[in-house]
Amino acid sequence: MIRLSSGAVPQGAAEWPGYTPEAHGTGIVHLGLGNFARAHLLAYTDAALALQGGNWRVTGVSLRGTAVADSLIPQDGRYTLVTRGETVSARVIGALADVLAGANVGAAALAAMGNPACRIVSLTVTEKGYGITSTGGLDRNHPAVKADLARPDAPSGVIGLIAAALAARRAANLAPFTVLSCDNLSHNGQKLRTAVLEFATACHGPDLADWIATRASFPSTMVDRITPAATPATAATAAALTGHSDLAAVETEPFTQWVIEDDFCAGRPAWHQTGALFVRDVAPYEQMKLRMLNGAHSMLAYSGQLAGRAYVRDVMADPAHAALVRRHLAAAAATVQGLTLDLDAYAQALCDRFRNPAIAHATAQIAMDGTQKLPQRITAPALQALAAGTATRPFAFALAAWLAWLARRDALGQPIPVDDPKAAPLAAAVVQQTTPAGLIRAVAGVCPDILPEPLQTGPFGAELCALLDNIQTQGMTAVIAREAAP
Numbered sequence: 001m002i003r004l005s006s007g008a009v010p011q012g013a014a015e016w017p018g019y020t021p022e023a024h025g026t027g028i029v030h031l032g033l034g035n036f037a038r039a040h041l042l043a044y045t046d047a048a049l050a051l052q053g054g055n056w057r058v059t060g061v062s063l064r065g066t067a068v069a070d071s072l073i074p075q076d077g078r079y080t081l082v083t084r085g086e087t088v089s090a091r092v093i094g095a096l097a098d099v100l101a102g103a104n105v106g107a108a109a110l111a112a113m114g115n116p117a118c119r120i121v122s123l124t125v126t127e128k129g130y131g132i133t134s135t136g137g138l139d140r141n142h143p144a145v146k147a148d149l150a151r152p153d154a155p156s157g158v159i160g161l162i163a164a165a166l167a168a169r170r171a172a173n174l175a176p177f178t179v180l181s182c183d184n185l186s187h188n189g190q191k192l193r194t195a196v197l198e199f200a201t202a203c204h205g206p207d208l209a210d211w212i213a214t215r216a217s218f219p220s221t222m223v224d225r226i227t228p229a230a231t232p233a234t235a236a237t238a239a240a241l242t243g244h245s246d247l248a249a250v251e252t253e254p255f256t257q258w259v260i261e262d263d264f265c266a267g268r269p270a271w272h273q274t275g276a277l278f279v280r281d282v283a284p285y286e287q288m289k290l291r292m293l294n295g296a297h298s299m300l301a302y303s304g305q306l307a308g309r310a311y312v313r314d315v316m317a318d319p320a321h322a323a324l325v326r327r328h329l330a331a332a333a334a335t336v337q338g339l340t341l342d343l344d345a346y347a348q349a350l351c352d353r354f355r356n357p358a359i360a361h362a363t364a365q366i367a368m369d370g371t372q373k374l375p376q377r378i379t380a381p382a383l384q385a386l387a388a389g390t391a392t393r394p395f396a397f398a399l400a401a402w403l404a405w406l407a408r409r410d411a412l413g414q415p416i417p418v419d420d421p422k423a424a425p426l427a428a429a430v431v432q433q434t435t436p437a438g439l440i441r442a443v444a445g446v447c448p449d450i451l452p453e454p455l456q457t458g459p460f461g462a463e464l465c466a467l468l469d470n471i472q473t474q475g476m477t478a479v480i481a482r483e484a485a486p
């Protein structure tokens, strides 16, 4: 079978680019070319190019490894986006113009971001990719931030790269670009702006920081599309629907949402014509999505892992576990402020999405990097619920599930390693604990932003401790059944 490329002759049932991709120049440099960006920002940009044209194709930068580049470069950036719902469809995306990766990726990315054509630098680097503390400052202990503070002229992390690229543009008398964070952090644009200004002041001087503060823009966004890891079935479906082999195919669900603050200092593609919603304040949407969708995801990932459920759809297939998902969504909805949307309908739609039998979304995938996710997903709404007197038990259950999952041991009694940037200090803290209270205290020492004082003490602390004890002594399945009982 012929490999997908810019010269591929459209065939099969797939939708092919309704425009000539190579006739458009690039305008966006995207940092973090994972599956999510290919299912989300690139799909919106592809649709905008087809509708309105413009020089808005994307230069993708893969900061971690070369696998994505190795599959996409021989395909001239073309890849298939497979959508699985009641039916299966495929679309060949033409918005990706080139891919940078490998040993000199930092220098190559700086050159692309310094190019006069670049008007937006967008990011999907996951929560841990930034080097921002959960309260929003520059995390000087983050490995990339640390390295870049020492060598600001040869950065490798996103904050160092953005600051250096903006310094180069200022020196060359070029206008700045918009920095568009598309990760699941609360106030993502605002936090990235603060961190970039702090880095710029420290390494390039206050003049650059002033210039960035007055001339660049950092809109916040809420992004949503469930994108499981690609499998051999993804490639097989892509081949069947495009008639071409594709080593970079991605699969996703039909639902997609993008809410963006309309603050672009150098223009943008016609994303508003392709389903993106432009608003003055993204915060309430962000709160709704992070606390409801992502919060329920984290809860069901840890409890699902402990109950032997490999996929989100397996959790939803168990009536008791699904009831706990609904309970969590209701408690999280009670903490969302400032939206006139129907949150019951949103919760119902989330359950339908989680139930999608065609999507194999691994609980192990969602369980990764909990220390980076739980502050905005669980702790923030828990503290708010506690202050407002609304239901807190679902948050205590989610935290207890995470703690029990951290302390898991295999059949031989050996600790099971977790995939998290704080895995080493967590493992050291967890291994010595013999009681639930000791475990809570030890983990709080490593992650005070997840278990602050009010969640360790008082009625919440007691509830958390009792739930953790029950999970560890009786097993997750029994606790799920009891928690779900009316």
Ligand code: CS2
Pocket: 184, 223, 224, 225, 226, 227, 293, 294, 297, 298, 365, 366, 367, 373
């Ligand atoms: C998930 C998200 O892996 C995770 O932590 O909760 O990736 C989730 O699927 C997306 O945010 C959905 O938009």
